[in-house]
Amino acid sequence: MKKTFIFFISIMMVFGILAGCSKGTSGASEKKKVETIRIVAANHPWTEAIKKQLPEFEKKTGIKVKLDSYFEDQLTQKTSVEFASNSKNIDVVMFSPLQNGRMFYGNGYFTDLEKYAAKEQGFTDDFYSSSLIKSEKDKLYGIPLVIETQVLYYRKDILEAAGLKPPTTMEELKEQAEKLSDPNKDLYGFVSRGKRASAVSQFSSFLYSFGGDYMKDGKSAINSPEALKAFEYYGGLLKDYGPPGTLNMSWPEAMGVFTQGKAVFFPEASSLYTNATDKTKSSISDKVGFAPFPAGPAGSKPYSVTAWGIGIGANSEKKDAAWDFIKWATSKEVVAKLQTEGITGARKSVWDSPEVNKAYPEDLVEAMKVNNEKGIPTTIPLITHVGEARDVIGDVIITAINGEDVKKAAKKADEEFNKIIEME
Template sequence: MFTTPHTRRVVAGLAAAGAVVLALTGCAGGSGGDDAPVSEITVVAANSPWVEGVKTLATKYKDETGITVNIEAYGNEQLNDNYKVKLNASSADFDVMAFQVQDVMREFSRNGWLADMTDYVASDAAWNWEDFQPAARDAVQLDGTVYGVPVMTERQIVYYRADLLQAAGMPVPETLDELESAVAALHDPDAGMYGIAMRGSRVPLVTQLSSFLYSYGADFQDADGNASVDTPEAVEAIEFYGDLLSNYGPPGVTNMGWVEASALFAQGKAAFYIDADSQAYTFLDASKSSVVDTVGFAQFPAGPAGSHFYNIVPQTVGINEFSTKKDAAWDFIKWVTNEENTTWLLANETVPGARQSAWADDAAVASFPAGLVDIVRDVADHGVGHDRPRLEQVAAAREIVGGPVITAIEGGDVAEAAASANSQFQDLLDSEK
């Protein structure tokens, strides 16, 4: 099984409101940038499997160092609201802060709320910053400045019905062309089987479009940060995504996010499903899935530019710029993200960390599906550290960028729609300069 019952309960509670404040004991002796001794630090984070694991590790941390770690855990929206209130007031009430990279890092760094951790991560060769997945390291940096250490990762993968492929005598698709052929062959709506299920709703689909863009040699923005959703490669990727859903997807696909699309696959009504690997636990839970014994996991197929899929960081840990205990905060971060503890979290709490060495440990990944482990072990040459446009106004950008895909699903002029979206997207980017 992919997750323990304990972890599934944690995942199910990610969006829970209310703060859970726990006084735990932990870490190595450190200072706040001067010689004053530190007796405690405070960590603020979202409810997550990582936080659950840290609660356990904190006792060991205290035994080693004697420093108390106070953990405040919130639902995601409440967490960000809490940050904005306190950081606007330059609060030093907390030291270590976990955050969602793609949602807030640009805003928080521009406001001067995140400490520069570049020197910290390079300061200890034994801790080994290079052991972290390249895409994950890239994700926590802006203009060469490191703002955090990645503690959880997530990738786009292909879920497929192994029994259907086997019955049809078809191999698991390794290219997008092979994927389309397999989807078409297994599409049988009269029998209640659709070739593929994916997000088709305008905003939710943008993150899943990303890997198609990358594998066609495109991206939301070019190397200079300018809008690039109207390039020939981007238009081809958008058309491919739209055609898959238009020709082989379920009815009403433009109203589907991950909840609706994944439910179809879990009910055995789709041959393929492409989305984040964090959803694997759903399909392996007999109480929620009819495909427990037939689901397979495959790497995102290669397009004209190869297989390139998002490998994002849904949670990273950084340091509050206003903390008076930055060195002690780093001591804790370094300890909890070292190889030993990252491997322990992977093995005992199924926390998908970013260290390559942890995923290489056969014992640590024993509870994960072999197919998924193979994908993560191979991620270094394929992973891209973002799954959406890179700017502060990311919600507005997703609304714009999703438009051409809807046009593709509905059979309209994709090139024209992409050109219009690109102009609007560029205006949004220019507004942040």
Template sequence: MSEITRRTTLRVAAGLLAAPALVERVGAQQAFDWKRFKGEKVEASLTANPRSALLLRHQPEFEELTGIKVGAEQIPEQQHRQKFVIEFASGRPSFDVVGISLHVNKRQVGRAKWCTDLRPMIQDATLTAPDFDFGDFGKGAVAYSTQADGRMDTLPEFTDYFILYYNKDLLAAKNIAVPKTFEELYTAAKALTDPSKQQYGFVGRGLRNANVVLWSSFLLGTQQQDTVSPDMKLLTDTPDAVWAGQMYQKLMRDCAPPGSIGFNWNECQTTFMQGRAAFWIDGVGFAAPLEDKARSRVAGKVGYAVVPAGPAHHNCCLFGTGLGISEQSSRKGPAWYYVQWAVNKTNQLRFLTSGAGAPARSSPFRNEEAIKESRFPREFFETLVESARIARPGLPEIVPVTEFRDTIGAALTNMVGGADPAAELKRATEAFRPVLEQSERGT
């Protein structure tokens, strides 16, 4: 029996044995009350990003609403993943609530059952606010937060779609239309590349590990689409995978700035903000600084579009995050209150209108008044809605995701250096296959 259920049972039992006035008071306590856990404290471990920054900024709202104190920390992405895995494995995590990158850690967290199943809490009217509105969460986001065994061990927070950013002025100067296919993207990017002016047609991730999701964007446009089959066989050296590698190589070698072999999203963002790149494919969560007139030379000149189509399909990469509650937590009730608040309709709308990313809820996209007042053009919101329709996971749901990204990423980095895509992907596939097989055996 969970601590929350046991506590509730004991409270009810005590009330039934007490005076009628106490019985009446216990009955009243069964209704949802934001102050139920007043005086308690929860610890939250979050990944440093614009969404977490918003939650920390508005945290006093939650503390005033509930009387619960929150100790929240933001940790850079890579360090955060390492930290919570180590703490969970120790059996004594320091946090009650944890932010999980589902595209990296979903299967690992699910297999180890590190986070509690939230379904009983969602269904408990004494623990879940009447206006929680679970049906407001997108079906794709809910599926992403649900494990293969049916346990929902995170609540959807954020869905990250890869989109096409473009510099309107650079395209207009040469009368170039927004590309509809990857081949059109390459042709346009090549035409807009002029190293003598430090102007490049494309900027994208070249750094090992980080670069895999750009290659995935191209692969999703092929007949194959996936990197791992349902029966856990690698599909990373097939003709479609090689085609995606060739497209990646052409754009990065012929159209990207020098040094991009070491670029992650932040270097790409800086290059685009400086007006030195015509196109950039990356996550919607990186849009906000682009429209900051104090920091960006392209503010007000940024175009937003869905990623181009491939030769067989039109998809975009989907990534996502969720908030989980540690199975080891002794404060699951207060933690659940925090999670509810963190992904309520107000905070999800803040994500959208500030450019911090695409919320997991559907209602923010219907808030016309807020969208009109946003500093982002309508094109931005239309792109998110359309991206949601064509989104597919950009990484396989396997435990050794980091090793997968490292191994395939090294092959992609070699391609930027001029290596043959087919040979590199064959070598990387052979290197990673035993890692995946060992992982599937649970050894």
């Protein structure tokens, strides 16, 4: 009996030791458990560039990344469905602030980033203020990844031959467009978008620089005296000094006219500059100059927008890890690496680095820096039914290009736009 008891006690001690070892091993295993975050992103050069940097992030933080990317329309649909179903599977999301940021934030799909940014001393100080993605109540919900602004593309050789410098005001732009336009030689002083909805985004910088806006105090402002002058000016340039077929031109068609050497001035998004400077795409690749947006009666107020941003899903259970990724992906070091690959970020210090920006045309860098400091963070009305609004505003632009009654068209559009606003 004594021997049996001792044997039994010995067995129990062995099991206890094994259980303790098992518990210790399990605890150690739990401590070493790797956290994985899911990022939902667009098929975009930024996504391709960041993929190459992910091993650095994973090694630095111990956090694994699962990156799912989709075409832009698919991305909107995918994220909309997952967010609406209260999915917890989106930790980090890449999104277009102007296209769906406002709607997604309004629906409660994003996490407010105020408390996260506040923990990082001076985190937002190095970003251009117009690039930070905020709600109507000034709450930060997204960090910029890619920015663009409207610069003035121009023909350096033509201006030099005429003894002219790039225009700095709307008045000078009109004077030079008139002087240099020569339709008999298939050369036009000015080209820009003239196709209804497409024209609205590029018209916006003219509207702001004339002191106008799309909305004021929740109502349409496209029938204001300032807006009328902007419509007449923009439409007048295209009517008097633009090429044939302007009403059918979105950016590819307008860019085509410019790169074929048929236009002197072309106000367009900075992100498209390689179309004008690439020898395989442009017959004037070595003759293109870039200048800041000219000043109107209210000064130079070009759009300077965040084309793509990044945020945290509201239902994510890994918000801290998601913030670690965002903090890393938008750091000075990573933004600098990506900017050398053509991804134009939003950090001032990176734009101030000649080494980082040596691949860009020097005058383009300077034009962007000037614009970004005073830019307006939208190209379109900030409403959900923006497509309908762009069509209505585009009708006034078409009227101006045709040389018809702008006041009458703007009054009608003003009424229609207010009805759209009431639908919000």
